Amino acid sequence: MIETTPALAELSPETKLMCERPGTFSGGHRMCAGCPTGLFTKMLTRVSDEYEIVAGNATGCLEVASSIFPYSSWQIPWIHTAFENASAMMSGVEACYRSLVRQGKMRKKLKFVVMGGDGGTYDIGLQSLSGAMERGHDLTYICYDNGAYMNTGVQRSSATPLGAATTTTPVGSESSGRKGNRKDLTKIMLAHNLGYVAQASIHDIHDLFRKMKKAIDHDGPSFINLLSPCIPGWKIDADMAVESAREGVECNFWPLFEVENGKFTINYRPTAKKPVTDWVFSQGRFKHLKKHPEVIAAFQAEVDKQWAWLEMEEARTK
Amino acid sequence: MSNLTAGKPKIVPITGAGACAQAMRQINPDVVAAFPITPSTQIVEDFSAFVANGQVDTEFVTVESEHSAMSACIGASAAGGRVMTATSSAGMAYMWELLYVAASMRQPVLMSLVNRALTGPINIHCDHSDSMGARDAGWIQLYSETNQEAYDNLVMAARIAEHPDVRLPLMVCQDGFIISHSIQTMQLEDDKAVKAFVGPHLPYHSILDTAKPVTWGALDLQDYYIEHKRGQEQGMRNALRVIQEVSDDFAKTFGRQYNLFEDYRLDDAEIVLVAINSVAGEIKEVIDELRTKGEKVGLLKIRSFRPFPYEQIGQALSNAKIITVLDRSASFGAHGPLFTEISTAVYNYASNRPLLMGHTFGLGGRELTLRHIEHVISESRICLDKGEVGNRQGMWLNVRGDKS
Numbered sequence: 001m002i003e004t005t006p007a008l009a010e011l012s013p014e015t016k017l018m019c020e021r022p023g024t025f026s027g028g029h030r031m032c033a034g035c036p037t038g039l040f041t042k043m044l045t046r047v048s049d050e051y052e053i054v055a056g057n058a059t060g061c062l063e064v065a066s067s068i069f070p071y072s073s074w075q076i077p078w079i080h081t082a083f084e085n086a087s088a089m090m091s092g093v094e095a096c097y098r099s100l101v102r103q104g105k106m107r108k109k110l111k112f113v114v115m116g117g118d119g120g121t122y123d124i125g126l127q128s129l130s131g132a133m134e135r136g137h138d139l140t141y142i143c144y145d146n147g148a149y150m151n152t153g154v155q156r157s158s159a160t161p162l163g164a165a166t167t168t169t170p171v172g173s174e175s176s177g178r179k180g181n182r183k184d185l186t187k188i189m190l191a192h193n194l195g196y197v198a199q200a201s202i203h204d205i206h207d208l209f210r211k212m213k214k215a216i217d218h219d220g221p222s223f224i225n226l227l228s229p230c231i232p233g234w235k236i237d238a239d240m241a242v243e244s245a246r247e248g249v250e251c252n253f254w255p256l257f258e259v260e261n262g263k264f265t266i267n268y269r270p271t272a273k274k275p276v277t278d279w280v281f282s283q284g285r286f287k288h289l290k291k292h293p294e295v296i297a298a299f300q301a302e303v304d305k306q307w308a309w310l311e312m313e314e315a316r317t318k
Numbered sequence: 319m320s321n322l323t324a325g326k327p328k329i330v331p332i333t334g335a336g337a338c339a340q341a342m343r344q345i346n347p348d349v350v351a352a353f354p355i356t357p358s359t360q361i362v363e364d365f366s367a368f369v370a371n372g373q374v375d376t377e378f379v380t381v382e383s384e385h386s387a388m389s390a391c392i393g394a395s396a397a398g399g400r401v402m403t404a405t406s407s408a409g410m411a412y413m414w415e416l417l418y419v420a421a422s423m424r425q426p427v428l429m430s431l432v433n434r435a436l437t438g439p440i441n442i443h444c445d446h447s448d449s450m451g452a453r454d455a456g457w458i459q460l461y462s463e464t465n466q467e468a469y470d471n472l473v474m475a476a477r478i479a480e481h482p483d484v485r486l487p488l489m490v491c492q493d494g495f496i497i498s499h500s501i502q503t504m505q506l507e508d509d510k511a512v513k514a515f516v517g518p519h520l521p522y523h524s525i526l527d528t529a530k531p532v533t534w535g536a537l538d539l540q541d542y543y544i545e546h547k548r549g550q551e552q553g554m555r556n557a558l559r560v561i562q563e564v565s566d567d568f569a570k571t572f573g574r575q576y577n578l579f580e581d582y583r584l585d586d587a588e589i590v591l592v593a594i595n596s597v598a599g600e601i602k603e604v605i606d607e608l609r610t611k612g613e614k615v616g617l618l619k620i621r622s623f624r625p626f627p628y629e630q631i632g633q634a635l636s637n638a639k640i641i642t643v644l645d646r647s648a649s650f651g652a653h654g655p656l657f658t659e660i661s662t663a664v665y666n667y668a669s670n671r672p673l674l675m676g677h678t679f680g681l682g683g684r685e686l687t688l689r690h691i692e693h694v695i696s697e698s699r700i701c702l703d704k705g706e707v708g709n710r711q712g713m714w715l716n717v718r719g720d721k722s
Contacts, residue, residue, distance in 0.1 A: 052528040054397075054525055054526065054528070056393070063537070064537050067533055067535070067536040067537050068536065068537045068539065069536040069537060069538045069539070069542050070536075070542065072533035072536060074531065074533050075531060076528065076531050077525035077526070077527065077528055077531045077532060078525070078531070078532075078533050078534070079393065079396050079525050079533075079534040079535050080534070080535035080536070081389060081392050081393070081416065081419045081423070081534075081535050082389070082415055082416060082419060084385070085385060085386060085389035085416065087386075088381060088385070088386030088387075088389035088390050088393070089389040089390065089392060089393035090393055091351075091379055091381070091386070091389075091390045091393065092349060092351055092379065092389065092390030092391055092392065092393030092394035092395075092397070092401070093393040093394060093396065093397045093525065093526075094393075095349050095351070095377040095379045095390065095393075095394055096348055096349045096377065096393070096394035096395075096397035096398065096399035096401070096526070097397060097526055098377050099348040099349055099375060099376065099377035099394075099399060100348060100397075100398070100399065100526070102375060102377075103348070103375045106526065108528070110526060110528065127382060127383065127386075128382075128383075128385070128386050128389065130382070131381055131382030131383070131386055132386075134382070135379070135380065135381075
């Protein structure tokens with residue numbers, strides 16, 4: 001299943017650039033063993049030579065694990081203030097930049113990136129995100145979606161998939177885990193008519209890097225929803241984050257696609273359609289579903305429905 | 319509004335909110351982020367017109383909530399800008415979490431607060447529940463009796479907040495409707511004179527400085543948090559000196575002297591009222607009337623509530639025989655916030671021990687007339703004659719059906 005890493009010479013110019021530029025995020029952070037969150041943060045300053053990046057975070061795993069005073073993993077300017085306000089906070093940063101440029105006090109080209117987990121984005125941070133996107137600030141929001149409030153110990157969020165066991169949707173005699181389907185934040189962001197919206201996964205680093213570059217290059221608000229497995233939350237082995245994300249894409253739970261000015265492109269089509277069970281039963285959070293075939297059937301039906309919607313949108317906007 | 323520009327100072331009839339918007343135009347901040355809420359709305363509306371007409375360089379961020387307004391202000395301040403906002407009541411309550419963040423990050427964000435009651439039940443009129451509720455957030459709080467004072471305080475605000483020994487956010491408070499919507503005649507200073515007085519804003523570890531990347535808002539655990547809080551406290555302690563220095567310079571420049579508090583006919587006063595904001599005007603009128611009859615009555619009006627000048631106030635109240643504190647907010651199950659501060663000041667720093675009374679008044683815009691103030695003073699006199707305050711402690715003034 002795992003592809004061989006291509007030699008540097010075989011990489012696209014963009015990917016080479018990603019590999020060759022100096023990093024922005026130090027080792028020694030306190031992320032869990034095997035957590036893929038550091039992967040995309042390392043790419044931030046590598047996307048272009050044409051500008052520098054200023055980054056901001058919502059409260060969450062990435063923020064907590066990278067900034068324990070007096071240490072910091074951030075080698076680029078970085079700011080965090082609270083859980084639910086990262087987009088508004090960066091709106092202020094970006095607005096100040098525009099003000100200083102207009103006054104002739106600043107000349108260099110800067111770009112602004114905000115990161116948050118699904119809790120800080122789908123839930124408590126949604127209003128702030130929506131406001132920033134609607135106002136049209138030149139910033140890129142990257143949501144790393146691991147499907148629960150992992151930083152506080154795995155409580156359900158509105159991104160938690162159907163049937164997942166979390167500490168606030170535990171499995172019991174009357175419960176088979178999270179009830180109902182997850183919120184589709186990517187669709188909500190599409191409704192903001194942004195110039196660039198994409199879904200990506202941490203297992204396909206080339207696709208992700210290309211999307212990050214596109215999103216950050218884009219002048220105006222852009223959004224990337226990124227599937228980013230959580231080792232303890234998904235109850236998988238520490239070396240399985242990349243593989244687990246890949247399986248999530250292979251079974252169409254997490255389609256890779258991008259929407260540029262309203263035009264849909266599906267970036268990856270699994271060669272053979274896989275049932276969701278391969279992905280679901282490889283994770284401890286779903287293991288109880290073996291006794292609940294009706295939940296698995298509902299899960300599969302939802303995935304098929306969303307995939308059909310995506311194909312329809314792609315055809316419609318061709 | 320836009321004709322009130324360059325030239326000499328002008329005597330103009332203007333509302334308190336309008337005056338604060340003029341101060342904001344003259345300060346010309348890099349970023350303003352605000353969300354409309356009554357009664358502070360006119361500040362933001364007037365300022366929007368200045369932006370629309372190109373009279374300021376400000377990037378105006380029309381956020382979707384007050385929570386985001388304060389978030390954007392902090393971000394813009396961390397980006398090295400001079401930053402302002404305006405709000406009232408529930409708007410400030412919604413900012414509450416970020417008020418603490420602004421202060422702990424030492425970001426000198428400036429706020430024009432128009433005091434209004436907090437919801438429960440909803441009420442749009444004046445009391446001080448909003449700013450008093452935020453009294454421990456780490457913001458400098460200056461209060462204003464008149465349109466002129468609200469304007470003057472705002473002109474002084476940036477120099478105080480951005481002073482390297484302070485570096486704390488600052489709110490200038492004025493009474494909702496009573497000041498914000500009432501037209502008073504006041505002196506609007508010349509644009510250039512205000513600009514020169516305020517001076518340039520110097521960025522402090524700006525996150526736009528990519529050559530020297532900084533981490534703002536790190537996780538601060540048991541091993542450092544309290545040291546950072548102590549540093550914040552030092553900023554507040556230093557602010558007492560800096561407020562006075564900037565006020566003295568303001569007096570030299572514009573001719574109006576302000577101090578940490580105002581002592582009105584206080585020197586020989588035996589009966590002293592203590593109050594905040596617009597009601598001080600009515601109290602002064604009653605005092606002037608009673609002074610003609612030989613009554614030794616005076617007023618101590620608070621300007622700087624945070625930091626609170628305990629020592630200076632305690633000393634200023636040393637000659638008082640009875641002090642009656644008027645709180646325009648309530649701390650349920652406790653004395654009003656101003657009363658407790660005055661008690662602390664008197665206990666520690668006054669040379670004798672006067673009687674103390676505390677009254678709650680004016681919640682939700684309930685008016686306090688000259689007759690009510692006369693009544694408060696006559697009650698004070700009765701207590702003084704008896705030598706005790708008895709059951710008159712902690713009264714709520716002008717409340718129907720209140721038999722306490």
